[in-house]
Amino acid sequence: MPRGPRYRAAVLALVAVLTGAGVSTESGIPDYRGPAGLWRRDPEAEKLVTYSYYMADPEIRRRSWLMRRESPVWSAEPNAAHRALVDFERSGHPLRVITQNVDGLHQVAGLPDRKVLELHGTTRYVACTACGARGPMAAALERVAAGEADPPCLECGGVLKSATVMFGQALDDQVLARAVAITRACEVFLAVGTSLQVQPAASLAEIAARAGARLVIVNAEPTPYDSLADDVVREPIGRALPALLADLRR
Numbered sequence: 313m314p315r316g317p318r319y320r321a322a323v324l325a326l327v328a329v330l331t332g333a334g335v336s337t338e339s340g341i342p343d344y345r346g347p348a349g350l351w352r353r354d355p356e357a358e359k360l361v362t363y364s365y366y367m368a369d370p371e372i373r374r375r376s377w378l379m380r381r382e383s384p385v386w387s388a389e390p391n392a393a394h395r396a397l398v399d400f401e402r403s404g405h406p407l408r409v410i411t412q413n414v415d416g417l418h419q420v421a422g423l424p425d426r427k428v429l430e431l432h433g434t435t436r437y438v439a440c441t442a443c444g445a446r447g448p449m450a451a452a453l454e455r456v457a458a459g460e461a462d463p464p465c466l467e468c469g470g471v472l473k474s475a476t477v478m479f480g481q482a483l484d485d486q487v488l489a490r491a492v493a494i495t496r497a498c499e500v501f502l503a504v505g506t507s508l509q510v511q512p513a514a515s516l517a518e519i520a521a522r523a524g525a526r527l528v529i530v531n532a533e534p535t536p537y538d539s540l541a542d543d544v545v546r547e548p549i550g551r552a553l554p555a556l557l558a559d560l561r562r
Protein backbone atom coordinates (compact mmCIF):
# COMPACT_ATOMS: atom_id res chain seq x y z
CA MET A 313 0.00 0.00 0.00
CA PRO A 314 1.36 3.45 -0.82
CA ARG A 315 2.04 5.48 2.34
CA GLY A 316 1.46 9.04 1.17
CA PRO A 317 -0.29 11.95 2.87
CA ARG A 318 -3.61 10.72 1.49
CA TYR A 319 -3.13 7.45 3.32
CA ARG A 320 -2.34 9.26 6.57
CA ALA A 321 -5.41 11.43 6.19
CA ALA A 322 -7.55 8.37 5.60
CA VAL A 323 -6.66 6.44 8.74
CA LEU A 324 -9.18 8.14 11.01
CA ALA A 325 -11.84 8.43 8.36
CA LEU A 326 -14.61 5.92 7.91
CA VAL A 327 -13.59 2.39 7.02
CA ALA A 328 -16.29 0.25 5.42
CA VAL A 329 -15.83 -3.49 5.30
CA LEU A 330 -17.99 -5.64 3.06
CA THR A 331 -17.88 -9.24 4.24
CA GLY A 332 -18.98 -12.32 2.31
CA ALA A 333 -19.11 -16.07 2.79
CA GLY A 334 -15.32 -16.35 2.81
CA VAL A 335 -15.21 -14.57 6.17
CA SER A 336 -17.33 -17.29 7.78
CA THR A 337 -15.82 -20.39 6.15
CA GLU A 338 -12.97 -20.27 8.68
CA SER A 339 -15.67 -20.60 11.36
CA GLY A 340 -16.92 -23.79 9.70
CA ILE A 341 -19.88 -22.25 7.88
CA PRO A 342 -19.85 -23.21 4.19
CA ASP A 343 -20.79 -20.87 1.35
CA TYR A 344 -24.50 -21.53 0.80
CA ARG A 345 -25.81 -18.76 -1.38
CA GLY A 346 -22.90 -17.62 -3.53
CA PRO A 347 -22.75 -18.41 -7.25
CA ALA A 348 -20.94 -21.67 -6.49
CA GLY A 349 -22.61 -22.12 -3.10
CA LEU A 350 -24.25 -25.29 -1.82
CA TRP A 351 -27.79 -24.10 -2.47
CA ARG A 352 -27.05 -23.13 -6.06
CA ARG A 353 -25.64 -26.56 -6.77
CA ASP A 354 -28.54 -28.49 -5.24
CA PRO A 355 -31.98 -27.65 -6.70
CA GLU A 356 -33.79 -29.46 -3.87
CA ALA A 357 -31.87 -27.50 -1.23
CA GLU A 358 -32.42 -24.27 -3.16
CA LYS A 359 -36.20 -24.77 -2.91
CA LEU A 360 -35.92 -24.67 0.91
CA VAL A 361 -34.63 -21.10 0.68
CA THR A 362 -36.72 -19.89 -2.26
CA TYR A 363 -39.63 -17.71 -1.21
CA SER A 364 -42.27 -18.98 -3.66
CA TYR A 365 -41.66 -22.65 -2.83
CA TYR A 366 -41.48 -21.91 0.88
CA MET A 367 -44.80 -20.04 0.92
CA ALA A 368 -46.59 -22.57 -1.30
CA ASP A 369 -45.61 -25.86 0.30
CA PRO A 370 -45.85 -26.88 4.00
CA GLU A 371 -43.54 -29.82 3.29
CA ILE A 372 -40.82 -27.42 2.08
CA ARG A 373 -41.31 -25.42 5.27
CA ARG A 374 -41.05 -28.54 7.44
CA ARG A 375 -37.75 -29.47 5.79
CA SER A 376 -36.57 -25.88 6.00
CA TRP A 377 -37.10 -25.83 9.77
CA LEU A 378 -35.15 -29.08 10.11
CA MET A 379 -32.34 -27.54 8.07
CA ARG A 380 -32.33 -24.51 10.38
CA ARG A 381 -32.15 -26.77 13.44
CA GLU A 382 -29.10 -28.51 12.03
CA SER A 383 -27.35 -25.36 10.84
CA PRO A 384 -23.63 -25.15 11.66
CA VAL A 385 -24.28 -21.53 12.69
CA TRP A 386 -25.39 -22.54 16.20
CA SER A 387 -22.05 -24.06 17.12
CA ALA A 388 -19.85 -21.71 15.08
CA GLU A 389 -17.38 -19.41 16.83
CA PRO A 390 -16.11 -16.10 15.45
CA ASN A 391 -12.66 -16.40 13.87
CA ALA A 392 -9.59 -14.15 13.65
CA ALA A 393 -11.20 -11.96 10.98
CA HIS A 394 -14.31 -11.28 13.11
CA ARG A 395 -12.15 -10.58 16.15
CA ALA A 396 -9.85 -8.22 14.24
CA LEU A 397 -12.85 -6.11 13.23
CA VAL A 398 -13.97 -5.89 16.86
CA ASP A 399 -10.47 -4.84 17.98
CA PHE A 400 -10.40 -2.21 15.24
CA GLU A 401 -13.78 -0.81 16.25
CA ARG A 402 -12.85 -0.77 19.95
CA SER A 403 -9.67 1.15 19.16
CA GLY A 404 -11.94 4.04 18.22
CA HIS A 405 -11.77 3.96 14.44
CA PRO A 406 -15.01 4.73 12.64
CA LEU A 407 -16.09 1.39 11.15
CA ARG A 408 -19.13 0.00 9.43
CA VAL A 409 -19.48 -3.60 8.39
CA ILE A 410 -21.76 -4.42 5.49
CA THR A 411 -22.24 -8.16 5.38
CA GLN A 412 -23.72 -10.67 2.99
CA ASN A 413 -23.60 -13.25 5.77
CA VAL A 414 -26.68 -14.17 7.78
CA ASP A 415 -24.87 -15.94 10.63
CA GLY A 416 -24.61 -12.96 13.00
CA LEU A 417 -20.99 -13.81 13.85
CA HIS A 418 -19.86 -10.17 13.67
CA GLN A 419 -22.17 -9.38 16.59
CA VAL A 420 -21.32 -12.60 18.43
CA ALA A 421 -17.68 -11.48 18.21
CA GLY A 422 -18.67 -8.19 19.84
CA LEU A 423 -19.51 -5.62 17.16
CA PRO A 424 -22.48 -3.46 18.17
CA ASP A 425 -25.62 -4.13 16.09
CA ARG A 426 -25.68 -0.55 14.85
CA LYS A 427 -22.29 -1.00 13.18
CA VAL A 428 -23.36 -4.04 11.17
CA LEU A 429 -25.58 -3.86 8.13
CA GLU A 430 -26.96 -7.27 7.19
CA LEU A 431 -27.78 -7.15 3.48
CA HIS A 432 -29.39 -10.58 3.53
CA GLY A 433 -30.89 -10.40 7.00
CA THR A 434 -30.10 -12.74 9.88
CA THR A 435 -30.80 -16.34 10.67
CA ARG A 436 -30.75 -15.54 14.40
CA TYR A 437 -34.27 -14.10 14.18
CA VAL A 438 -37.55 -15.19 12.66
CA ALA A 439 -40.02 -12.90 10.91
CA CYS A 440 -43.68 -13.39 10.07
CA THR A 441 -44.45 -13.17 6.36
CA ALA A 442 -47.94 -11.80 7.13
CA CYS A 443 -47.61 -9.29 9.98
CA GLY A 444 -43.85 -8.78 10.12
CA ALA A 445 -43.54 -9.75 13.81
CA ARG A 446 -40.00 -10.76 14.74
CA GLY A 447 -38.65 -13.01 17.45
CA PRO A 448 -35.56 -15.02 18.34
CA MET A 449 -34.85 -18.05 16.15
CA ALA A 450 -33.94 -20.03 19.27
CA ALA A 451 -37.53 -19.83 20.54
CA ALA A 452 -38.91 -20.96 17.17
CA LEU A 453 -36.49 -23.88 17.06
CA GLU A 454 -37.63 -24.91 20.54
CA ARG A 455 -41.17 -25.10 19.18
CA VAL A 456 -39.91 -27.28 16.32
CA ALA A 457 -38.10 -29.54 18.80
CA ALA A 458 -41.33 -29.76 20.83
CA GLY A 459 -43.19 -31.11 17.82
CA GLU A 460 -44.41 -28.17 15.74
CA ALA A 461 -43.20 -29.09 12.26
CA ASP A 462 -44.03 -25.66 10.82
CA PRO A 463 -44.53 -23.23 13.72
CA PRO A 464 -46.87 -20.37 12.74
CA CYS A 465 -46.59 -16.77 13.91
CA LEU A 466 -47.77 -16.47 17.51
CA GLU A 467 -49.26 -13.03 16.78
CA CYS A 468 -51.35 -13.73 13.69
CA GLY A 469 -50.93 -17.37 12.67
CA GLY A 470 -49.07 -16.42 9.50
CA VAL A 471 -46.19 -18.29 7.92
CA LEU A 472 -42.98 -17.80 9.85
CA LYS A 473 -39.52 -17.84 8.29
CA SER A 474 -35.99 -16.93 9.22
CA ALA A 475 -35.41 -13.17 9.03
CA THR A 476 -33.22 -13.66 5.97
CA VAL A 477 -33.67 -12.58 2.38
CA MET A 478 -34.63 -15.75 0.53
CA PHE A 479 -34.05 -16.31 -3.17
CA GLY A 480 -36.87 -14.52 -4.96
CA GLN A 481 -37.17 -11.85 -2.26
CA ALA A 482 -36.05 -8.27 -2.68
CA LEU A 483 -33.48 -6.76 -0.37
CA ASP A 484 -34.70 -4.30 2.23
CA ASP A 485 -34.67 -0.87 0.56
CA GLN A 486 -33.60 0.93 3.73
CA VAL A 487 -30.74 -1.45 4.42
CA LEU A 488 -29.57 -1.08 0.85
CA ALA A 489 -29.81 2.72 0.96
CA ARG A 490 -27.73 2.78 4.15
CA ALA A 491 -25.15 0.47 2.57
CA VAL A 492 -24.83 2.79 -0.42
CA ALA A 493 -24.55 5.87 1.82
CA ILE A 494 -21.79 4.24 3.90
CA THR A 495 -20.01 3.16 0.74
CA ARG A 496 -20.10 6.69 -0.68
CA ALA A 497 -18.89 8.20 2.60
CA CYS A 498 -15.99 5.89 3.38
CA GLU A 499 -12.33 6.56 2.68
CA VAL A 500 -11.36 2.91 2.70
CA PHE A 501 -13.53 0.07 1.43
CA LEU A 502 -12.42 -3.47 2.12
CA ALA A 503 -14.24 -6.23 0.23
CA VAL A 504 -13.44 -9.42 2.10
CA GLY A 505 -14.33 -13.01 1.24
CA THR A 506 -16.84 -12.10 -1.41
CA SER A 507 -16.77 -13.05 -5.07
CA LEU A 508 -18.38 -9.68 -5.94
CA GLN A 509 -20.56 -11.51 -8.44
CA VAL A 510 -23.88 -11.02 -6.64
CA GLN A 511 -25.74 -7.73 -6.33
CA PRO A 512 -25.65 -5.50 -4.45
CA ALA A 513 -22.15 -6.42 -3.26
CA ALA A 514 -20.72 -6.00 -6.74
CA SER A 515 -22.16 -2.54 -7.24
CA LEU A 516 -20.97 -1.42 -3.79
CA ALA A 517 -17.36 -2.17 -4.72
CA GLU A 518 -17.79 -0.14 -7.87
CA ILE A 519 -19.50 2.76 -6.06
CA ALA A 520 -16.64 2.86 -3.54
CA ALA A 521 -14.00 2.97 -6.24
CA ARG A 522 -15.83 5.61 -8.31
CA ALA A 523 -16.35 7.75 -5.19
CA GLY A 524 -12.61 7.79 -4.65
CA ALA A 525 -12.30 5.39 -1.73
CA ARG A 526 -9.28 3.18 -1.44
CA LEU A 527 -10.65 -0.21 -2.56
CA VAL A 528 -8.93 -3.30 -1.21
CA ILE A 529 -10.17 -6.75 -2.21
CA VAL A 530 -9.32 -9.76 -0.08
CA ASN A 531 -10.52 -12.93 -1.75
CA ALA A 532 -9.04 -16.31 -2.64
CA GLU A 533 -10.35 -16.10 -6.21
CA PRO A 534 -10.21 -13.24 -8.71
CA THR A 535 -13.24 -10.93 -8.75
CA PRO A 536 -14.62 -8.78 -11.60
CA TYR A 537 -13.45 -5.67 -9.70
CA ASP A 538 -9.80 -6.56 -9.12
CA SER A 539 -8.73 -4.09 -11.82
CA LEU A 540 -10.51 -1.24 -9.98
CA ALA A 541 -8.85 -2.10 -6.67
CA ASP A 542 -5.86 -0.30 -5.14
CA ASP A 543 -4.83 -3.59 -3.65
CA VAL A 544 -5.78 -7.24 -4.14
CA VAL A 545 -4.88 -9.73 -1.42
CA ARG A 546 -5.08 -13.49 -1.94
CA GLU A 547 -3.87 -14.62 1.47
CA PRO A 548 -6.20 -16.45 3.88
CA ILE A 549 -8.64 -13.95 5.37
CA GLY A 550 -7.87 -14.85 8.98
CA ARG A 551 -4.34 -13.63 8.38
CA ALA A 552 -4.89 -10.92 5.77
CA LEU A 553 -7.67 -8.93 7.43
CA PRO A 554 -5.98 -8.49 10.84
CA ALA A 555 -2.83 -7.33 9.02
CA LEU A 556 -4.73 -4.85 6.85
CA LEU A 557 -6.60 -3.41 9.83
CA ALA A 558 -3.40 -3.14 11.85
CA ASP A 559 -1.91 -1.19 8.94
CA LEU A 560 -4.84 1.24 8.99
CA ARG A 561 -4.38 1.81 12.72
CA ARG A 562 -0.75 2.81 12.36
Ligand SMILES: [Zn+2]
Pocket residue numbers: 440441442443444445465466467468469470
Ligand atom coordinates in the same frame (compact mmCIF):
# COMPACT_ATOMS: atom_id res chain seq x y z
ZN1 LIG B 1 -47.72 -12.65 12.09
